[in-house]
Each structure stands twice: as structure tokens, then as C-alpha cells.
Amino acid sequence: MEQYEPDRLSPARAAAMRRSFTSGRAALTRRSLLRASAGGALAVGGLGTLSACGIPPAGKTEGGVSSDDRSKEEKVVNFSNWTEYMDVDESGRRHPTLEAFTKRTGVKVKYTEDINDNGEFFGKIQPQLSAGQETGRDIIVLTDWLAARLIRLGWVQKLDPANLPHAFANLSPQFRNPDWDPGRAYSYPWQGISTVIAYNKKALDGVEVKTVSDLLDNPELKGRVGFLTEMRDTVGMVLLDMGKDPARFTDDEYDAAIARLQKGVDSGQIRRFTGNDYTADISKGDFAACLAWAGDVVQLKADNPDVDFVIPDSGYITSSDNMLIPNKARHKTNAERLMDYYYEPGPAAQLAAYINFVCPVDGVKDELAKIDEDAANNPLIIPDQAMQGRSRAFRSLSPKEETAYEEKFAKLTGA
């Protein structure tokens, strides 16, 4: 057993052994590695590094926006949109209106459906925009409140009216002057969204639902009522129901609406708050009634005759998804031409016939009737006078209000 007796080792073997403890494989134990990497992390992540991080103020990135418009040299436009927000042909892969645009103008459209959620998308583009870098997108489509925030932060480019003659002429009056972008200097609506009450006749089983109060107070609907995770839609509808105007309300009125909803949560009247996934709940009948987006209801109704909608006498909330051109976009003129193209009655009708949201373009009804008579007469797609009269928009919020209101609403929804 002489190998266990180091004092009898030959000098060469002893040296080899000592080496093995100080270098080579054995030297790199898990422990030493952990120690080394922890030390490294501490060194790298020292306090200095922590303070060096930070987000620059938003205003700094404004300016220098459209100086390098390469629309002439590069005949492309990068268009980021929500999923299922564009017409497709039978094969399901091609977009006829976009192809017609390319055919006419020679501008190729790189169409990406990479927007699923306003908040999520903002988180995605915020680092680039706040650092004054390009996002690789020429058109993005965002809901009112987020569009308002980007305009406020100076992260989107002012549009050139010369490139938007149809848009200027045909934009329907109810979308012309939002308080966050008067006269549409920065944005044009892609589609309008109406928030209404949807119900499932089978699940209601004779119970009548006509107002938001019915949703909140009727004990027969306990645990079978849904509201939306979009704060403006849910609170806006409750404010309307309370006789307040969502376009001009105070902090106290907002708190009162939240309190009203909180009562519904505490009593178990409200089953849950949903994003787009309410469509499954209402068509299966797990929701007897819920707040819903009209474009979805048109499609749900086509699939399931039990689903229908009602517009409360107190009114309903209208918002829109808006096309914007982010700072540093490389193809601004091409983007504006594409925006304008969707304000021609032809393409607008083709789009409206396919996606069933509120068409923001005036004078589309006749064109739409040629494609789909029912759609042309559906007030959810082409709002009539009575419908337009009851539509209300949620007012834009100051940054402080936005944080406070979202915080209160997040607490209400349990997150």
C-alpha cells in the first residue's frame, strides 16, 4: 500500500500530485468555481454598475426623426399588426388587400402579426424607443391609450398630410378629434372597437340583461359574469352605467366605479376579469353575460347562434386601434401611402367584410354591400346615427393619473 504514503513518493510523483491540487482538473471544483463566479459577479455588479443603469428621460429622444427616409430607394414597408386583423384569402396565407397595394405601388409589405397585447408590446419596443434607436417597424397599430402615451413621450413621427389625402377626406367624424391627438397629426385609426355587453341566451335561461347594473347586481347571474382586463373598457362602462361621462370624470367618480366593481368581486358576482379569452367562456356558457368587443361578437354569433349582444341605453365605450409611425422608421413615406390606401372605400370595404370591426372610413357602406349585404347593414360594423350617438370615448389620462388608476384597477383584478 505504498501509494498511500506520500513520504515515500518519488519527487516526480509528489510534484505531479501537488500540481493536481493547484492546477488542472482537480483544481476546478464546483465550489471554487462558484466562489470564483460569485466574486466575479460581485466585481462586475458592484455598486457603481448598479447606479450606472437607468432609463433616460423620454424627451431626449425626440427629433431627428424623419431625416433618413429611405422610401424611394427601398420599396418596402414593415407593418406590425395584431393577430387576425387583416383579410386573408382561402389558402389562409395571402392578404389580398396588401397584395393589391404592392401591385399598384411597387412597395412590398412585410406584414408581421407580432402584437398580442398593448402592455406587452410597449415593454418590447420601449427599450429601443427610449434609447432613440429604430425598432425595425414602419407602422405599428396600438390602442388609443398606448398611442396617446407614445405621442406624449415623443416616440412617434408627425404624419405628412400631403401623403394622406384619402385618410383626411374619409375618416369618419366620430374618430376625428380624440383629445390625445386632435386633428390626427400623428395617428390614423386602423379599426374602431366598440365595447358592448355580450350574453349567451342558453346560459341566461330567460334572465334579462340590458345594462351593466344587471351584470353587477342580478343575483341570478352570480359567478357567471365577466369583465375585461382593459381598465378603460371596464371602468368606462361602469361610469356610463352610473350616469357619469367617461370623457370627463373626477378621481372620486373613478373611485366610486372601482368600489362598485370591488363589491362585485367580493360578493362573487364577478367570476373573473379576462383578456381576449372571454370568447371561450361566453360561447361555452361559463359566462352568462360579459363585457365584450363588438368585432368578436359578430364572429362569435356566426359560430354560435346562442351568443348575442346588447347595447346599454346609457351608452357604450368606443376606442380605436391606431396606425403610428415610430421614430427612426426607415420608410415613412411608404408607410403613409399604405395608411392612405386603407382609407379608399374599396380596400376599406374588403377589410371590413373580413374582420368585422368598426370601419373608421366614411362612405364604405355601398362598397361593402357589394361584398356582403349583412355586414353593410350591421351597426356594429358600419354604425348608424343612433349607434354613433350613444358612443363615448374614455378621456386621456395624465401620466400620474394613469399610474394611479392602473394600480387601483390591478388591485381590483387581484394582481
Added chain:
Amino acid sequence: MSTLTEAPPPLSPPAPEDKPPRKRGRWTPYWLLLPGILWLVVFFAAPMIYQASTSVQTGSLEEGYRVTWHFVTYWDAVSEYWPQFLRSVAYAASATVLCLLLGYPLAYLIAFRAGRWRNLIMILVIAPFFTSFLIRTLAWKTILADGGPVVGALNTLHVLDVTSWLGWTAGDRVLATPLAVVCGLTYNFLPFMILPLYTSLERIDGRLHEAAGDLYAKPSTVFRKVTFPLSMPGVVSGTLLTFIPATGDYVNASLLGSADTGMIGNVIQSQFLRVLDYPTAAALSFILMAAILAMVTFYIRKSGTEDLV
């Protein structure tokens, strides 16, 4: 006989043939580690530092965020959101226990009894993972629908009366209750339990069972004294792989839960994406990480398997 721990006598100068010392292999381990370390630095260390910094900043989007060493954020976050923390741990722990109870027999079956069906069953365990997490979770909304057969059966058997009394469900429904969230978590993380369990069970030498039988051990004793202790590495790594991601999950709670089942992941998500309170979101993430680290350390110490994982 002397041992290695004794101090070796002073070494004589290295023999001539040992000189110059072989330098060749010295840096090899580090070179091999380089890709992994780089990966960790870029995708783990850098974001961690960034988040650590964010958690002590104050400001707004308009004014920008600056580091002000505002540690109060941590305290505020805990005092405001401790119910969601507790709920996350409770849901994740329940899901982990359920996974263990469901997964152990299955892993045992695959390892010892499945014979030529082994590969098929393994594929069946993994197959659901070929579809997206979201789709799998949404499928539970169909399975547990109010008017569906599952809830109907549970109502007929009066199971839901018991669970309602316990506060796990509400009325005669399962969806939008804690039970639904725990079911979703259990389902989504079950393979992370089964795979490590299977690996460690499969390694057990079948002759040990025979030997135990030869020594007059009953089958239950064999399991208790031989099989289960030998499968401990699988149990520990399985529970960790289930518990850790389940604690931070927010998809199940937001799709299968209600306003009363919000987990900490939901809070972090809404703070980050909706309220835009980045410091609070970052602080919550760090508190969650610290809490999980503490719980896991305690667990590994208790189960006495430091060298097994």
C-alpha cells in the same frame, strides 16, 4: 500506515525530467467553460444586475429613472403583496405534492413494470409538450367547463360541496377557483416530476429488490427501505423542478383563476406591463427569488441530499 492528510515532507527540487512543467492542459477546463460562462454573463448576470439596479430606482417614463437607493420599495412590495406571495407558495406546494403523488406510481410503473410499453408511455408523458403551454392551459377551460361532464360528475358525487366548504372551489363550479389553478399547475408541470423520478428509479438494480425479498422483507418494506431511499435524488430534483417554476407561474392563475387567486407572477406582470412601476416589479422579482432560494436551501438541507442534486 500514514494517510494523505498528513503534511508531506518538504519536496525536493523537481526532477530534471519534470521540467519545464506541463502547461498545456492548465487552461483547458476554463476554455471549455467559456461558452457557458459567456452565456450566463450575457443572459443571467447582466439582466440580474440591470433588474437589481431597477429595483432601487425612482422616476417615471417622462422624467426617466435614476438610481436613488430607494430600498423602501422592497418593504412596500412585501407589505402590499404578501397575500399573493403566500398564495403562490401554497398553490405551488399543493401542485408539487399532487405531482409527486401522481408521478411516482407512474414513474415506478414505467421503470419496473412497463416492459415493451416503456417507450410508448414515455412518449405519452412528453407528447402534450409538443403543443404550446397556453393551448394546454386553455384546454382545461373546456375540461372543467361549468356544464361539462367533469363538473357534472363532481356535483353528483357531492365532491364540490366538500371542496367549497374547504374554500377550494366556489359554489357548483371548478373554473375560476383555487382548485382549478392548482389543477392547471399540476398538469403543466407533471412531466418535470416524472422524468427525474423515472431516471433515478430506472437506475436501481433489480437484484436489490430480490435480495431484500430473500431477507424476508415484505413488498411494502422493500419499497420503504430500499426503493424509496434510492429514488430520493429523483424526488428532490423532481420537486424542485416542479415547485420553482410553479411559484412564479402566472398563466394558470390568469386563465383558470379569478380575482381572488392572483399569484405573485400576476402582480409582477401587471406592475411591469400595465402600471409601469418597474422598480416595484423588479423588487418583487428579487424577493421571489430570495424566498425560493431560502426555501430550496432549507429543503435540500432537510432532505440530506446535498451531494445528490
